[in-house]
Amino acid sequence: CTDLDLKPEEADVDAVVFQDPASYRSYLAKIYAAYTLTGQQGPAGRPDITIVNDEGFTSYIRAYWKAQELTTDEAVIAWSDAGIRDLHYQTWSSNNQFMQVLYYRVYYIIAYANDFLTQSTPSKLSEYGISAADQAVIEEYRAEARYLRALAYWHALDMFRNIPLITSISTDLPSQATPLEVFEFIETELNEVEPQLPDPMSNEYGRVDKGAVWMLQAKLYLNAEVYINESRYDEVITACNKVFGGGYSLHNTYAELWMTDNDELANSEIIFALAHDGDKIQTWGGTTFLVHAAIGGSMDPALYGVGGGWAGTRTTYGMVEKFGDTLDIANMDPRNFFYTAGQTAGINDVATFEDGYAVAKWVNISSTGEAGVDPDFVDTDYPVFRLADAYLMYAEATLRGGANGDMNTALGYINMIRERAYGDTSGNITIGEMDLDFILDERVRELHWEGTRRVDLIRYGQFSDQGVWPWKGGVKEGVVTSSHLDVFPIPASDLNVNPNLKQNEGY
Amino acid sequence: QSRSVTGVVTDSDLGGGLPGVNVLVKGTSSGVVTDFDGNFTVEVNDGAVLIFSFVGYKTEEVTVGNMSHIVVELQLDAEELSEVVVIGYGSVEKKDVTGVVASVDSKQFNKGVIGSPDKLLTGKVAGLQINSSGDPGSSTDIRLRGVSINGEQPLFVVDGVPLDKNSGTVGGRNPLNFMNPNDVENITVLKDASAAAIYGARGANGVIIITTKSGEKGKMRVSYDGFYSISRFSDNKVPIFDADTYRQVIIDKAPQEYEFLGDANTDWVNEVLQVAQGMQHNLSVSGGAKDTKYYASVNYLDNQGVMRKTRNQTTSIGLKLNQSLFNDNLKLTLNSKTGFVKDQFSPNVIGSALRMDPTRPVYEENSPFDGYFQWGSPNEALATANPVSEQDLNDQKGKTFRSLNSINIDYRLPFVQGLSVEAVGSYNYSKGEYDAVASEFLKSRYINERGVGINDEEATKKTKLLETLLKYHTELKAIDTRVDLTGGYSWQNFRQDQTKFAGDSATQVNGKYVSTDTTFFDLAPLENRLISFYGRANIDIKHKYLLTFSLRRDGSTKFGEANKWGMFPAGAIAWRIIEEPWMNWSSDLFSDLKLRAGYGVTGNQDIADYKYNTFYELGDQFATYQFGNEYVRTLRPIGVDPELKWEETVSTNVGIDVGFLDGRLNVSAEYYIKEVNDLLFNVAVPAGSNLSDLVLTNIGKVRNQGFEFVMDAVAVDSENFSWDLNFNMSTNKNEVIRLDNSAFDPLFGGYDDRNNIINGDVGQTIRVLKEGESIYAFKVYEQIYDNTGKPVSSSNPLDMYVDQPTVDTDNDGILDSGDGVINDNDKVVTDSPFPFLMMGLTSNMRYKNFDLSFTFRSNLGGHVYNNNASSMGYFDLLTETNVTNNIHESSYETGFKTRQLHSSHYIEDASFLKLDNITLGYTFSQLKFARIKAYVTAQNLMTVTNYSGIDPETFTGIDNNPYPRSTTFIGGVNINF
Known part of the structure; x- marks a missing residue:
């Protein structure tokens, strides 16, 4: 007897799996899930990424948020995981595990999307015996997969800049593309999938539609000067205008955007959200991280719908100042979620949770005060894009010379945001007050702790060699740093195995 | 007349x-x-x-x-008895052995509280390292001739049946606990590839062959062994402050907290430990008539651990029946070894006992946590939980049943002289159950209002084996040559099915906890199969020249079509110089003189199943993604290397055996090189080129080389006094030669050892795999010391640690300057955790009716990372997590204010000398009806070391709250009727 044919009982090869149309839906769900979950077992176990030690770290949103927030004035973290302090001190190296996670997550999603697109070509579908009706559905999935791949490429371009551009899985060593090539790839892909995706707010919850395309276009073009040294502000305004025509509206209560029922209440404003659920979508990353990490000191975790805090994230004085008189919390901009009892405004020791105000923006309670289904795993969804950001981008692009923008329209949008915040027109500004610096600060007030600050600071030239905030550069008062830090290093682990790659300058 | x-x-x-x-x-x-x-x-x-x-x-x-x-x-005649040595699929006379084979018989075994046969060998065999924790009935980590990266455990073969020792057990501690160590007659270790290659794909880490006792012809023999034991924690050197000193520490370093201290004086470590008791009763009956021999035993071992609520109870039954038929031409052997094992577990609370504030009491009136003192206010969620409550409020039990049954038929074929056929069939069944109940008053459950928690697991394993082999012996008188040929076929199938569920808010129904809020976890069954063909020739020319050749072809389900089958050849030669006529002059000096050389290829397939093809697997019900109102289970491909194949270990050995003084002094020396080629390693693949960040592939190469020396001596052998000594020593040097297809970024810090996370922070590691370094060497910041020899403590890392060259200022490709920043790039790969030299000395003395035996063991040259000091040796810990915590005494030596997990300061020399075992016995020989031996034994009585922590002996080189080793005192009796 020489029979050596054994097969796993709960998995199979592509030729078998993809005969079932439901597999394509499950595979697409994986590409979405890969943006926040960490593996095939919730909350941990059977991880996707294994190059770093702690599976919880490998959540895309958790890593992305750290990269966009901890590197800026908006957040510090008390923990001492290897390399985490280097984010706020801007002393990261090419062996930094948080940079590694981002890089490998980006390419993980790209690889899955590439494989999904290979497995779902019309000829493959016919080969697998998929019916015409199912083929039409899968065609829509393909557009979404391409969108999710473009989104990952945008993150890669933004953070690592000089990156391989890969559109199919191959054992050939990938080689670096120019930023322009990557930029144009994203641009082309978005243009091609736009007509194929459902109209705004018409897809199933959790899936992307045209609105997500327009938001990503706006983001890409707004930062085009950074990426490819070219201003593309007209296209920002065009994309934003499409968003405005999409039927979205601001949700009336700002705080409810980060509550457990944001999927139902605020879905008119949230253009694309990553779904979380304390029971069925469990992770130690995602919003579970965002809620728990921000709770410590004298904060009562139950008030935020969780069993305990992780005593990690706070903000710096640099951000607090943007909200008004720091001695007069009560009269600050109402969009602040500062928790000050037992906390100091300044930070003597980054490792002490009580140093720096806590920010209780992300919570695991509903608009009616009910805690989420689980004290450990948070229900709140993560808004990737929302309407208020489009208003701010429109105003900024107009101020930066976008020819098709209108200053008064921009002012109107800004004041809509502020009226929602203040509940009345008391916070409204005049056209004279609306300059680029105001927009940058307003983005802090409106979008703080939503993972956009690093991109904004770099666009304004304030991230490294200009701009100072507490503990930047590892010094309490803060110092300016080298401009090469605007781009993250390619992880040494990839340079080590791929001689085609060249490290980003300065590392 | x-x-x-x-x-x-x-x-x-x-x-x-x-x-x-x-x-x-x-x-x-x-x-x-x-x-x-x-x-x-x-x-x-x-x-x-x-x-x-x-x-x-x-x-x-x-x-x-x-x-x-x-x-x-x-x-x-001790010498006579050891003459026959078991090798794989047969046995040879000791003088004819060509490979490196160490044989240890029951007289030389370790004595004391021993739950599984593997522990009988600790310290007895050169190059064999056996490590077990102090946990009662604990599992062992075994390493033979150096270190490798994948599955280092050797293959176990019990009476011809290969066992799956490696795969973990549900509900039990050591999968070998089912076997009664008293049933073991002899253990043979096949150390080099020329001997182990007959086991092909599983031989790379050596083979340990266990032969169990059989009945002997003659009157029925009844034997009883019993002992009672007491164990206690082996060291009082717990490096934390007692309550009074702690109060001074608080006054000194955190005076603002002094008024909040409690008024108790609690020794938390003492609170979680106990003086443990144990006992064993072993009864065996054996005997035989002309054609039938039988052996039966029953053993009960009850063994508490020094950590409260830990216990291991084993009842095992051994049976062996040998039947000869047709004038000894047909031999039948029935063999059955069955064990019922009950384990009680305790969460390892040593870490929290070290850290818990000693001014707090164990119990507190009106505490909502069922009367236990607890840091329980909402902002104290991260504070240490009361370790005594963790022990008392967790009820964790395991139950395993394992039965190994085999039948062996050996038939001497009548029509060809010297030809026999043998068949072995075996069925090995095990079932493990784990059953845990967590009280609703446990801190973590109480604050999350989760109610009583239950956690149940069950695993069933079935291994079936079928082997047939032919043996042929012939003598070619004309050329004075003897030839033994063996050829066989083997089929072995392994399957495991496992279920697991957990539930909250459980309630008691008829004495058992049940939960309506239960979650079932999907656990895929495991199954793999190995099919093999093998052959061996032993040739003896003129009693002087011995040749062995073997070849095994293994087929495994773990690999893809192109690589399912692997070939493992081996050869060895030996020259019995003592038999040469021109050596006659030396017959007074030498009793043996033999040179040996061997070469062989063995394999390792100790990896997960199905890693050769891109299988798409569904995620579980907690890792779904929401599409509208549907929670869609996700489908993921697994990135693989379709070319995956066996790891191959090529080993070469040269050795010499010398006997002096009519066999009273025997010495062997060996030199070996073992190279693992095509090492299976989870290597980083170029991002985007595969479906995963790391892919298991055959890429690495590691080398172990060393020298072994063994000495057996009968120092004195007279009627009243005899003294035997056994000394063994081995060296090993290991190196990672290659790990990936690297272009080699000089800044690449190596692959972190993700399997051994250190304490003190989430997901931190200290060991690394890097080319050119020792396997799993430590990777640390190089600590700077001041001129008094004290480590520098500063808020500026540049003052504390050497800023390693990470910048190439003159563009010559060599990093020559620091960058003014201390970050991950400044960690350097330093010492090896593994000893360079290991020694064992066993002495057996008998004077009239008294006997005294002891075993010393020493490891030199290894290093240990003092993780207790690094994770607790800093002053900020005093007030971390919003409460007061005890800290490690080393904080006053280092002055560290903040945690410095990766300082080279915590890497210490792990050399030690241990007295593993000492036994004094007395035999009552006057009695007519029986022979009684009474003895007292002390296990782990003494450790000599410079290491500042509790125990320098670790398998990984990381000392992080392992289960505390105990010193055990045993009083026992052995009665033969």
Whole structure:
């Protein structure tokens, strides 16, 4: 007897799996899930990424948020995981595990999307015996997969800049593309999938539609000067205008955007959200991280719908100042979620949770005060894009010379945001007050702790060699740093195995 | 004048008559054989001399004189007994061994509280490292001839049946606990590839062959062994502050907290430990008639751990039946070893006992946590939980049943002289259950209002084996050559099914907790199969030149079509110089002189199943993604290397065996090189080129090389006093030669050892795999010391740690300057955790009826990372997590304010000398009806080391709150009827 044919009982090869149309839906769900979950077992176990030690770290949103927030004035973290302090001190190296996670997550999603697109070509579908009706559905999935791949490429371009551009899985060593090539790839892909995706707010919850395309276009073009040294502000305004025509509206209560029922209440404003659920979508990353990490000191975790805090994230004085008189919390901009009892405004020791105000923006309670289904795993969804950001981008692009923008329209949008915040027109500004610096600060007030600050600071030239905030550069008062830090290093682990790659300058 | 003489031959060791002894009248060919009771009657002439001989015993000559009844006591011949050595699929005479084979028999085994057969060997075999924690019935980590990266455990073979030792057990501690160590007759370790290659794909880490006891012809023998033991934590050197000193520390370093301190004086470590008791009762019955031999045993071992609420209870039953038929031409062996094991577990609370504030009491009135003191306010969620409550409020039990059954048929074929056929069939079944109940008053459950928690697991494993082999022996007289040929086929199938569920808010129904809020976890069954063909030739030319060749072809389900089958050849030669005529001059000096050289290829397939093809697997119900109102289970491909194949270990060995003084002193020396080629490693693939960040592939190469020296000596051998000594020593040097297809970024810090996370922070590691370094060397910041020799403590890392060259200022490709920043790039790969030199010394002394034996063991040159010091040796910990915590005493030596997990300061020399075992016994030989031996044993009595922590001996080089080792005192008796 020489029979050596054994097969796993709960998995199979592509030729078998993809005969079932439901597999394509499950595979697409994986590409979405890969943006926040960490593996095939919730909350941990059977991880996707294994190059770093702690599976919880490998959540895309958790890593992305750290990269966009901890590197800026908006957040510090008390923990001492290897390399985490280097984010706020801007002393990261090419062996930094948080940079590694981002890089490998980006390419993980790209690889899955590439494989999904290979497995779902019309000829493959016919080969697998998929019916015409199912083929039409899968065609829509393909557009979404391409969108999710473009989104990952945008993150890669933004953070690592000089990156391989890969559109199919191959054992050939990938080689670096120019930023322009990557930029144009994203641009082309978005243009091609736009007509194929459902109209705004018409897809199933959790899936992307045209609105997500327009938001990503706006983001890409707004930062085009950074990426490819070219201003593309007209296209920002065009994309934003499409968003405005999409039927979205601001949700009336700002705080409810980060509550457990944001999927139902605020879905008119949230253009694309990553779904979380304390029971069925469990992770130690995602919003579970965002809620728990921000709770410590004298904060009562139950008030935020969780069993305990992780005593990690706070903000710096640099951000607090943007909200008004720091001695007069009560009269600050109402969009602040500062928790000050037992906390100091300044930070003597980054490792002490009580140093720096806590920010209780992300919570695991509903608009009616009910805690989420689980004290450990948070229900709140993560808004990737929302309407208020489009208003701010429109105003900024107009101020930066976008020819098709209108200053008064921009002012109107800004004041809509502020009226929602203040509940009345008391916070409204005049056209004279609306300059680029105001927009940058307003983005802090409106979008703080939503993972956009690093991109904004770099666009304004304030991230490294200009701009100072507490503990930047590892010094309490803060110092300016080298401009090469605007781009993250390619992880040494990839340079080590791929001689085609060249490290980003300065590392 | 011929007359009749009667007599009886007895066994000097066991008393009792010895059947089957040849009684020969010297100078004649006439003689008789003793009957079942050892009696004989023989016709002799006056002045005759009788020669009594029996295999395994020293031959005696007795002059009859005028005696009419002769009583002869035959002495066991230790040398004779060890003459036959078990090798894979057969045995050879010791003098004919060509490979490196260490054989340890029951007399040399470790004594004391030993739950599984593997622990019998600790310290006994050169190059074999056996490590177990202090947990009762704990599992062992075994390493033979150096270190590798994948599955280092050797293959276990019990009476011809390969066992799956590696895969973990649900509900139990050590999968070998089902086997009664008292049933073991002999353990043979095949160390080099020339010997182990007959086990092909599983031989890379050596083979440990366990032979169990069989009955012997003669009267029924009944034997009882029993002991009672007491164990306590082996060291009082717990490096934390007692309550009074702690109060001073608080005044010194955190005076603002002083007023909040409690008024208790609690020794938390003492609170979680206990003085443990143990006992064993072992009863065996054996005997045999002409064609039938039987052996049966029952053993009960009850062993508490020094950590409260830990216990291991094993009942095992061993049976073996040998039946000869058709004039010994057909031999049948039935073998069954069954164990019922009950384990009680405790969460490892040593870490929290070290850290818990000693001014707080264990219990507190009106505490909502069921009366236990607890840091329980909402902002104290991260504070340490009361370790005593963690022990008391967790009920974790395991139950395993394992049964190994085999039948062996050996048939000497009648039509061809020297040809026999053997068949082995075996069924190995195990079932493990784990059953845990967590009280609703546990801190983590109480604050999350989760109610009583239940957690149940069950695993069933079935291994089926079928082997057939042919053996042929022939002698070519013309060229004075003997040839033994063996060829066989083997089929082995392994399957495991597992279920697991957990629930909250459980309630008690009929004494058992049930939960309506239960979650079932999907656990895929595991199944793999190995099919093999093998052959071996042993050739003996003129008793001088010995040749062995073997070849095994293994097929495994773990690999893809192109690589399912692997070939493992081996060869060895030995030259018995002592047999050369020109060596005759030396017969007074040497009793043996043999040179050996061997080469072989063995494999390792100890990896997960199905890693050769891109399988798409569904995620579980907690890792879904929401599409509208549907929670869609996700489908993920697994990135693989379709070319995946075996790891191959190529090893070369040269050795020499020398016997002196008529065999009273035997010395062996070996030199070996072991290279793992095509090492299976989860290597980083170029991002985007595969479906995963790391892919398991055959890429690495590691090398182990070393020297081994073994000495056996009979120092004294007289009637009243005898003294045997065994000394073994081995060196090993290991190196990672290659790990990936690297372009080698000089800044690349290596691959972190993700399997051994250190304490003190989430997901931190200290060991690394890097080319050119020792396997799993430590990777640390190089600590700067001030001129008093104290480590510098500063808020600026540049003052504390060397800023390693990470910048190439003159563009010559060499990093020559620091970058003014201390970050991950400044960690350097330093010392190896593994000892360079390991030694073991066993002594057995007998003086009249007293015997004394002991085993010393020493490791030199390894390093240990003092993780207790690094994770707790800093002053900020005093007030971390919003409460007061105890800290490690080393904080006053280092002055560290903040945690410095990766300082080179915490890497210490791990050299040690241990007295593993010492036994004093007395034998009551006067008794007629029985032979009684009483003994006292102390296990782990003494450790000599410079290491500042509790125990320098770790398998990984990381000292992080392992289960505390205990010192055990045993009083026992052994009765043979």
